[in-house]
Amino acid sequence: MALALPVCWQRLWRGSGRWVVGLMSGTSLDGVDAALVYLEGSGRELQLSLKAFVHHPFSDALRALLLRNSAPETSSVRELALLNVRLAQLYAEAVEAVLARAGRARDTLDLVGMHGQTVYHIPEAAPCAGTSVTATLQIGDPSVLANLLGVPVVGDFRQADMALGGQGAPLVPYFDYVYxxxxxxxxxxxxxxxxxxxxxxxxxxxxxxxxxxxxxxxxxxxxxxxxxxxxxxxxxxxxxxxxxxxxxxxxxxxxxxxxxxxxxxxxxxxxxxxxxxxxxxxxxxxxxxxxxxxxxxxxxxxxxxxxxxxxxxxxxxxxxxxxxxxxxxxxxxxxxxxxxxxxxxxxxPVRSVADYGLDPDAKEACCFAVLAHELLNGVPTNLPGVTGARRATLLGKLCLPA
Missing domain, CATH: 3.30.420.40 (ATPase, nucleotide binding domain)
Structure with a gap:
């Protein structure tokens, strides 16, 4: 007997649009940006409406810990394991904060797209156990986040492109293309x-x-x-x-x-x-x-x-x-x-994206909302001309809560 899909799963593939929170914490290590957007359509036909944005700052202690674990000479496997969960907790707080600013309940949210925190990026092949590989590591586990929120989460966007010979970055150009x-x-x-x-x-x-x-x-x-x-x-x-x-x-x-x-x-x-x-x-x-x-x-x-x-x-x-x-x-x-x-x-002329109707601080968070949305649409979002990958592919891993 087939089991009925949970409502939050069903909503992912039904209806004409999705409520999505995009999360970005970048190399500046200042905190988490969270953007709540409503998205309809796909590709050049995609329509984006930014409903709320918050910046959730990192504490000095967390920033110091991330800095220490972004350098090979000072990083610790134990601390990386702990940070992987602690960041997911902070991302959950950021999602709650942006929903509160918009006055929306969590059960109205369809999806979260999260970049994660890059601690090391190796775009050029390096030797490893008898062969050479490229690699990247973003921490802040999407499965932990999905289960903390009870909302589907897409994360880990870079790996698929790198598997095809790409550099896994930059990822924002797809958003630039559609917007x-x-x-x-x-x-x-x-x-x-x-x-x-x-x-x-x-x-x-x-x-x-x-x-x-x-x-x-x-x-x-x-x-x-x-x-x-x-x-x-x-x-x-x-x-x-x-x-x-x-x-x-x-x-x-x-x-x-x-x-x-x-x-x-x-x-x-x-x-x-x-x-x-x-x-x-x-x-x-x-x-x-x-x-x-x-x-x-x-x-x-x-x-x-x-x-x-x-x-x-x-x-x-x-x-x-x-x-x-x-x-x-x-x-x-x-x-x-x-x-x-x-x-x-x-x-x-040099202009701000604010002149084009977009908060300049929210752009990257909006990007990861779009990338998550497009994964559910079955649309490849790596651009081989950007990353050097052999072909286009779907980006991100979908993590579903119970």
């Missing part, structure tokens, strides 16, 4: 989180025409230096950098880093642009007489903006010159960084 593709404009979509990634959307693009890559550091190095010099987790409005002077000689040297010179597809993270990179930067700066904290922060802020423009000039401009650059992520609030992007990209 921002324009019939006549060629658009650049720049997301500045801990890492900066750039999506190229040719006018009226088909999915196979979209490409994207991580340009390098976003806020990660800026935040780390602001913490070190000023005891602040980030540079508010870019005010500390605004008081400094960019050392153009040091900036030019930094832009010869091998990552910037490597052609796409490519992706990166804290493994590359983390503590070791910052230490090397400070050693170079001090050796060159650049000792003022404001000058150092100004130069690192310029590195983020200049590396984005250099990537555009080297790998994009010849084939797809931009009509506009649209910026999202925490970096959009850094006025010094935005002014530098405007200077480098002039006369191309």
């Amino acid at each position: 921002f593709t324009h019939p006549t404009e060629t658009r650049g979509l720049l997301n500045i989180g801990g890492i900066a990634n750039l999506t190229i959307l040719p006018a009226n693009a088909a999915p196979e025409q979209v490409y994207a890559f991580d340009t390098g550091p976003g806020n990660m190095l800026i935040d780390a230096l602001a913490q070190q010099h000023f005891g602040r987790p980030y540079d508010p409005d870019g005010r500390y950098a605004a008081r400094g002077r960019i050392d153009e000689n040091l900036l030019a040297e930094l832009l010869y880093d091998p990552y910037f010179l490597k052609p796409p597809p490519k992706s990166t993270g804290r493994e590359y642009f983390g503590a070791a990179f910052l230490t090397a930067f400070l050693e170079k700066a001090n050796a060159m007489g650049l000792t003022d904290p404001h000058d150092q922060l100004a130069t690192l802020t310029a590195l983020t903006a200049a590396s984005v423009y250099q990537a555009y000039a080297r790998y994009v401009r010849t084939h797809h010159p931009f009509d506009v650059l649209i910026v999202s992520g925490g970096g959009v609030h850094n006025r010094t960084l935005m002014a530098l992007l405007e200077r480098y990209f002039s006369p191309i």
Whole structure:
């Protein structure tokens, strides 16, 4: 005798739309973003309505624990196992918070899409027990979250793409494709989180025409230096950098880093642009007489903006010159960084996604709501032109509660 499916399972495949919470905790390690959206349709016909957004901050203790376990020399298998569950608990709290802000009950929620917290990303093949593999690890278990909430959860989005030879990142370009593709404009979509990634959307693009890559550091190095010099987790409005002077000689040297010179597809993270990179930067700066904290922060802020423009000039401009650059992520609030992007990209206009009806802080969380929704629609959401995978595939693992 066949068993009746639970109501929450039945709703996944019935009706014309879904209520979905998207969750994102990025390399900036500042907390969890939760976006409640109502979604209908699929692909370029997808309709998204953002109903509520919250940022659920990490405690200092949790942030320190995540930082320690994102570095091979200090990570602990025991702590990673504990964090895998603790993060799922925090994600559940974030879901409850965004539902409360929207005034909606949990039993009206159809689905949750969660990125998880990346602790290590190995996009280039590395030796392992007699062969070479690529790998990535996002913690915050989706099955734990599904059972805490009593709501189906889709997580672990990167693995399927990597199984097909892709880098598993970036993942936001599918969202950029469905939300921002324009019939006549060629658009650049720049997301500045801990890492900066750039999506190229040719006018009226088909999915196979979209490409994207991580340009390098976003806020990660800026935040780390602001913490070190000023005891602040980030540079508010870019005010500390605004008081400094960019050392153009040091900036030019930094832009010869091998990552910037490597052609796409490519992706990166804290493994590359983390503590070791910052230490090397400070050693170079001090050796060159650049000792003022404001000058150092100004130069690192310029590195983020200049590396984005250099990537555009080297790998994009010849084939797809931009009509506009649209910026999202925490970096959009850094006025010094935005002014530098405007200077480098002039006369191309630089705009916030807020000008297109989307909260710049909510974009990545909305993306993972969309990716979860599309998995249930049976729609592949990796873009091989972006990640380098051999073919398109479904992304994510569906975890169902009892």
